[in-house]
Amino acid sequence: MPTNSAHSEQLSNGRLRSEYYEPIPPNYFAPKPGDEVLNIGIVGAGIAGLATASALLQSGHHVFERSCFANEIGAAINMCPNASRVLSYLEFNFHRARPVTLDEQRLTDGRTLEVRRTQFTPDFKDLYGAPFLLYHRADLHNELKRTATEPRPHTSNVAKIHLSANVVDISLDGEISLYDGTKYMKDVVIVADGISTRFASKVVDSGEDLRIYPTGSMAYRFLVPAEKLMEDPQTRHLFEGEAMKMVISPAGDKRLVWYPCRGGELQNFGFFLPDDIEGFEDEVWSIPASREKFMKASTELHPDLQAVCGKAEDLKLWRLCSRKKPLSKLARGQVVLIGDAAHPMLPHQGQGGAMAIEDAAALGVLLSGVRSKDAIPERLQQFEQLRLKRVAAMVIFSSVGQDEAHRIKDIVRPFVDGPLPSCPAEYHMYNFTPNVLRDAMELLESNQNSARL
Ligand SMILES: Cc1cc2nc3c(=O)[nH]c(=O)nc-3n(C[C@H](O)[C@H](O)[C@H](O)COP(=O)(O)OP(=O)(O)OC[C@H]3O[C@@H](n4cnc5c(N)ncnc54)[C@H](O)[C@@H]3O)c2cc1C
CATH class of the missing domain: 3.30.9.30 (D-Amino Acid Oxidase; Chain A, domain 2)
Structure with missing residues (x-):
């Protein structure tokens, strides 16, 4: 498998580092004169919903959260370079969220405490253009909430979050119904209601098993x-x-x-x-x-x-x-699935939250520059095109330990272009290298170019 060396200009995906990781200016995907300003509804204000609210801040949108925000569990979460890169673009305040940078990883015998292996953590920022950071979940969640609801250095737009707003139904043409009978009509409904999703069934084909x-x-x-x-x-x-x-x-x-x-x-x-x-x-x-x-x-x-x-x-x-299998559909009509609702995964790759943040970034790009609201279903299909294989592969990789790649190699093969990772360093490269913002931008441009031909 090709490697990412800090000194090499070429990344493992064949892209040039300076070009692929060149930071994208804040608000780059905000509506320009002549673009439609979309009216967006997001169901759920977990990591996926809040990151998406930030990525689409320039559109008028509402986030509906059934809790009153007191329930983020007390535990930590790691945010890998592929997610940190997106958070930087969103002007997330890293300093305030107080993450920790890892210096080393150790394997010790749990019975004797004998150290079996010590590995110093590489400089991920050097390798992948963004850091690998460890957060308290509540700190990450609070800071994502601020990113979505308070003015940022380059935008004064803020999202409106409705708390204690239990969504009881949605429709494929964009209607959101709340527990108290209130209804909202939206151009796009983003389903981010977590692992026990109530609304993924609206999008997937009948017969697809959504149970966990x-x-x-x-x-x-x-x-x-x-x-x-x-x-x-x-x-x-x-x-x-x-x-x-x-x-x-x-x-x-x-x-x-x-x-x-x-x-x-x-x-x-x-x-x-x-x-x-x-x-x-x-x-x-x-x-x-x-x-x-x-x-x-x-x-x-x-x-x-x-x-x-x-x-x-x-x-x-x-x-x-x-779930038994990754989903085979992520979007239908005006509705799109993201985060754990779309791809719950086990913790072996530490990528569940990171995939939610990549989803958010992809939507921020693929719902930009919309000239007619009729184009929305097509844009959501582009989201599916970009994300389906990446998240399916991550669900499967996450189902076993990084030292057990042989157990899933045949199942994951259809979802990975190029060599399969088979050890921790190769998993790092597969997981951390992609720049979802640039991948989404290039997909959008290439689809627009082919539409013009
Ligand atoms: C213990 C643990 C450790 C983890 N560690 C890592 C890690 O190190 N790195 C990593 O990347 N990932 C990690 N993950 C995975 C990651 O936390 C999840 O993938 C991520 O939180 C999913 O975010 P989400 O927004 O999709 O779902 P959730 O966080 O579940 O949010 C869904 C939200 O929707 C709301 N909601 C649900 N139904 C409705 C409704 N009907 N109406 C309105 N609102 C509704 C819920 O109240 C909730 O706030 C870990 C997960 C766990 C459990």
């Missing part, structure tokens, strides 16, 4: 303030030193993974193990956890790691679920 199935694994998610870990001599040695580390500690059929977030003030933990959750069939992310069962499961870990588990705050259980 338990995979047999679950994870306890928790946070511990770094201060608490440093105060205790039993846990201090695991966290001391300047380097920001991601550590993976397998122990039999269990695995403890941790990394810092919120400027290093918090450590984020995921303890992965076989699923033994009883009940909560409809819940995925925030299942109440029994501390007693959690501590019992942690007895397979080294006593110092058990001491870490004993300090867990905000303990939640996450049931790892996925």
Whole structure:
């Protein structure tokens, strides 16, 4: 597989680095004189909905969110270069969101703490033109909300978010119905209602299975303030030193993974193990956890790691679920699916949120320069054309560990042009290289050119 070298002008996709990663000026895709200003409705204000609201800020639009925004789960999320690149374009305030840059990754034995491998993190900004950053989810979400709802350096337009606005129906011609009977007619309806989507069924062909199935694994998610870990001599040695580390500690059929977030003030933990959750069939992310069962499961870990588990705050259980297959349609009529509603994925590539942000960027470009609203369904088909293979491949890659590529190579083949990645460095290259803004811009231009011929 070709490589991305920091010193090479040519990227692994054959593009010239200076051209492909050249920053696109803010608001580049805002309506120009003669363009239609679209009236857009977004269902759901998670990462996908908020990023899309920011990407389409120049259009008049409303975001409908059924919650009152108090429910972003306490855990961390990593944003890879392919997503950071989009956030930069959206004038996201990185400084305020307080992410952490990773210095090294370690594999340690979860029972003995013996270090099996240490890998220093490459300079991703050098390699891919944008950083790899770790956030507290609430910090990322809050800053995305600000990006959408407060004036940015280069635009004073802001999105209107309706909270406690449960959407109960949508139609393919653009109608959104709320729980209280209010109806809105929109030029485009963007469905970003998450993994348990109610509206993806409007878009996919009948017979396509939208249900999510338990995979047999679950994870306890928790946070511990770094201060608490440093105060205790039993846990201090695991966290001391300047380097920001991601550590993976397998122990039999269990695995403890941790990394810092919120400027290093918090450590984020995921303890992965076989699923033994009883009940909560409809819940995925925030299942109440029994501390007693959690501590019992942690007895397979080294006593110092058990001491870490004993300090867990905000303990939640996450049931790892996925669809049987990636979707074969993302858009129909005036309606388009994005984020987890379109492509829920397991955490093995850390790309679920990143794909939502790429979707947002693609829509921002492909819904620009619209001269007649009749062109909207065609533009949404272009979104499907651009995104379908990329997100299907990511769903499949995410279903197994990065060291298990052989298990999915035949299933993923139809969705990947070029060589298949088969080790972490190759996955990085496959995942991080694309610049969705430029890819969408080029697709739009080439479709416009062929329409003129
Ligand atoms: C524990 C965990 C760790 C993860 N780690 C990573 C990571 O490191 N990197 C990464 O890239 N991804 C990660 N992901 C995946 C990533 O978080 C998701 O892919 C991403 O949050 C999906 O965003 P979304 O906006 O599509 O969905 P959601 O965040 O689920 O948002 C959907 C929104 O729609 C609202 N809604 C639903 N129905 C309605 C309705 N009828 N009317 C109005 N509003 C409605 C919901 O209230 C919600 O706010 C992780 C996921 C989990 C669970």
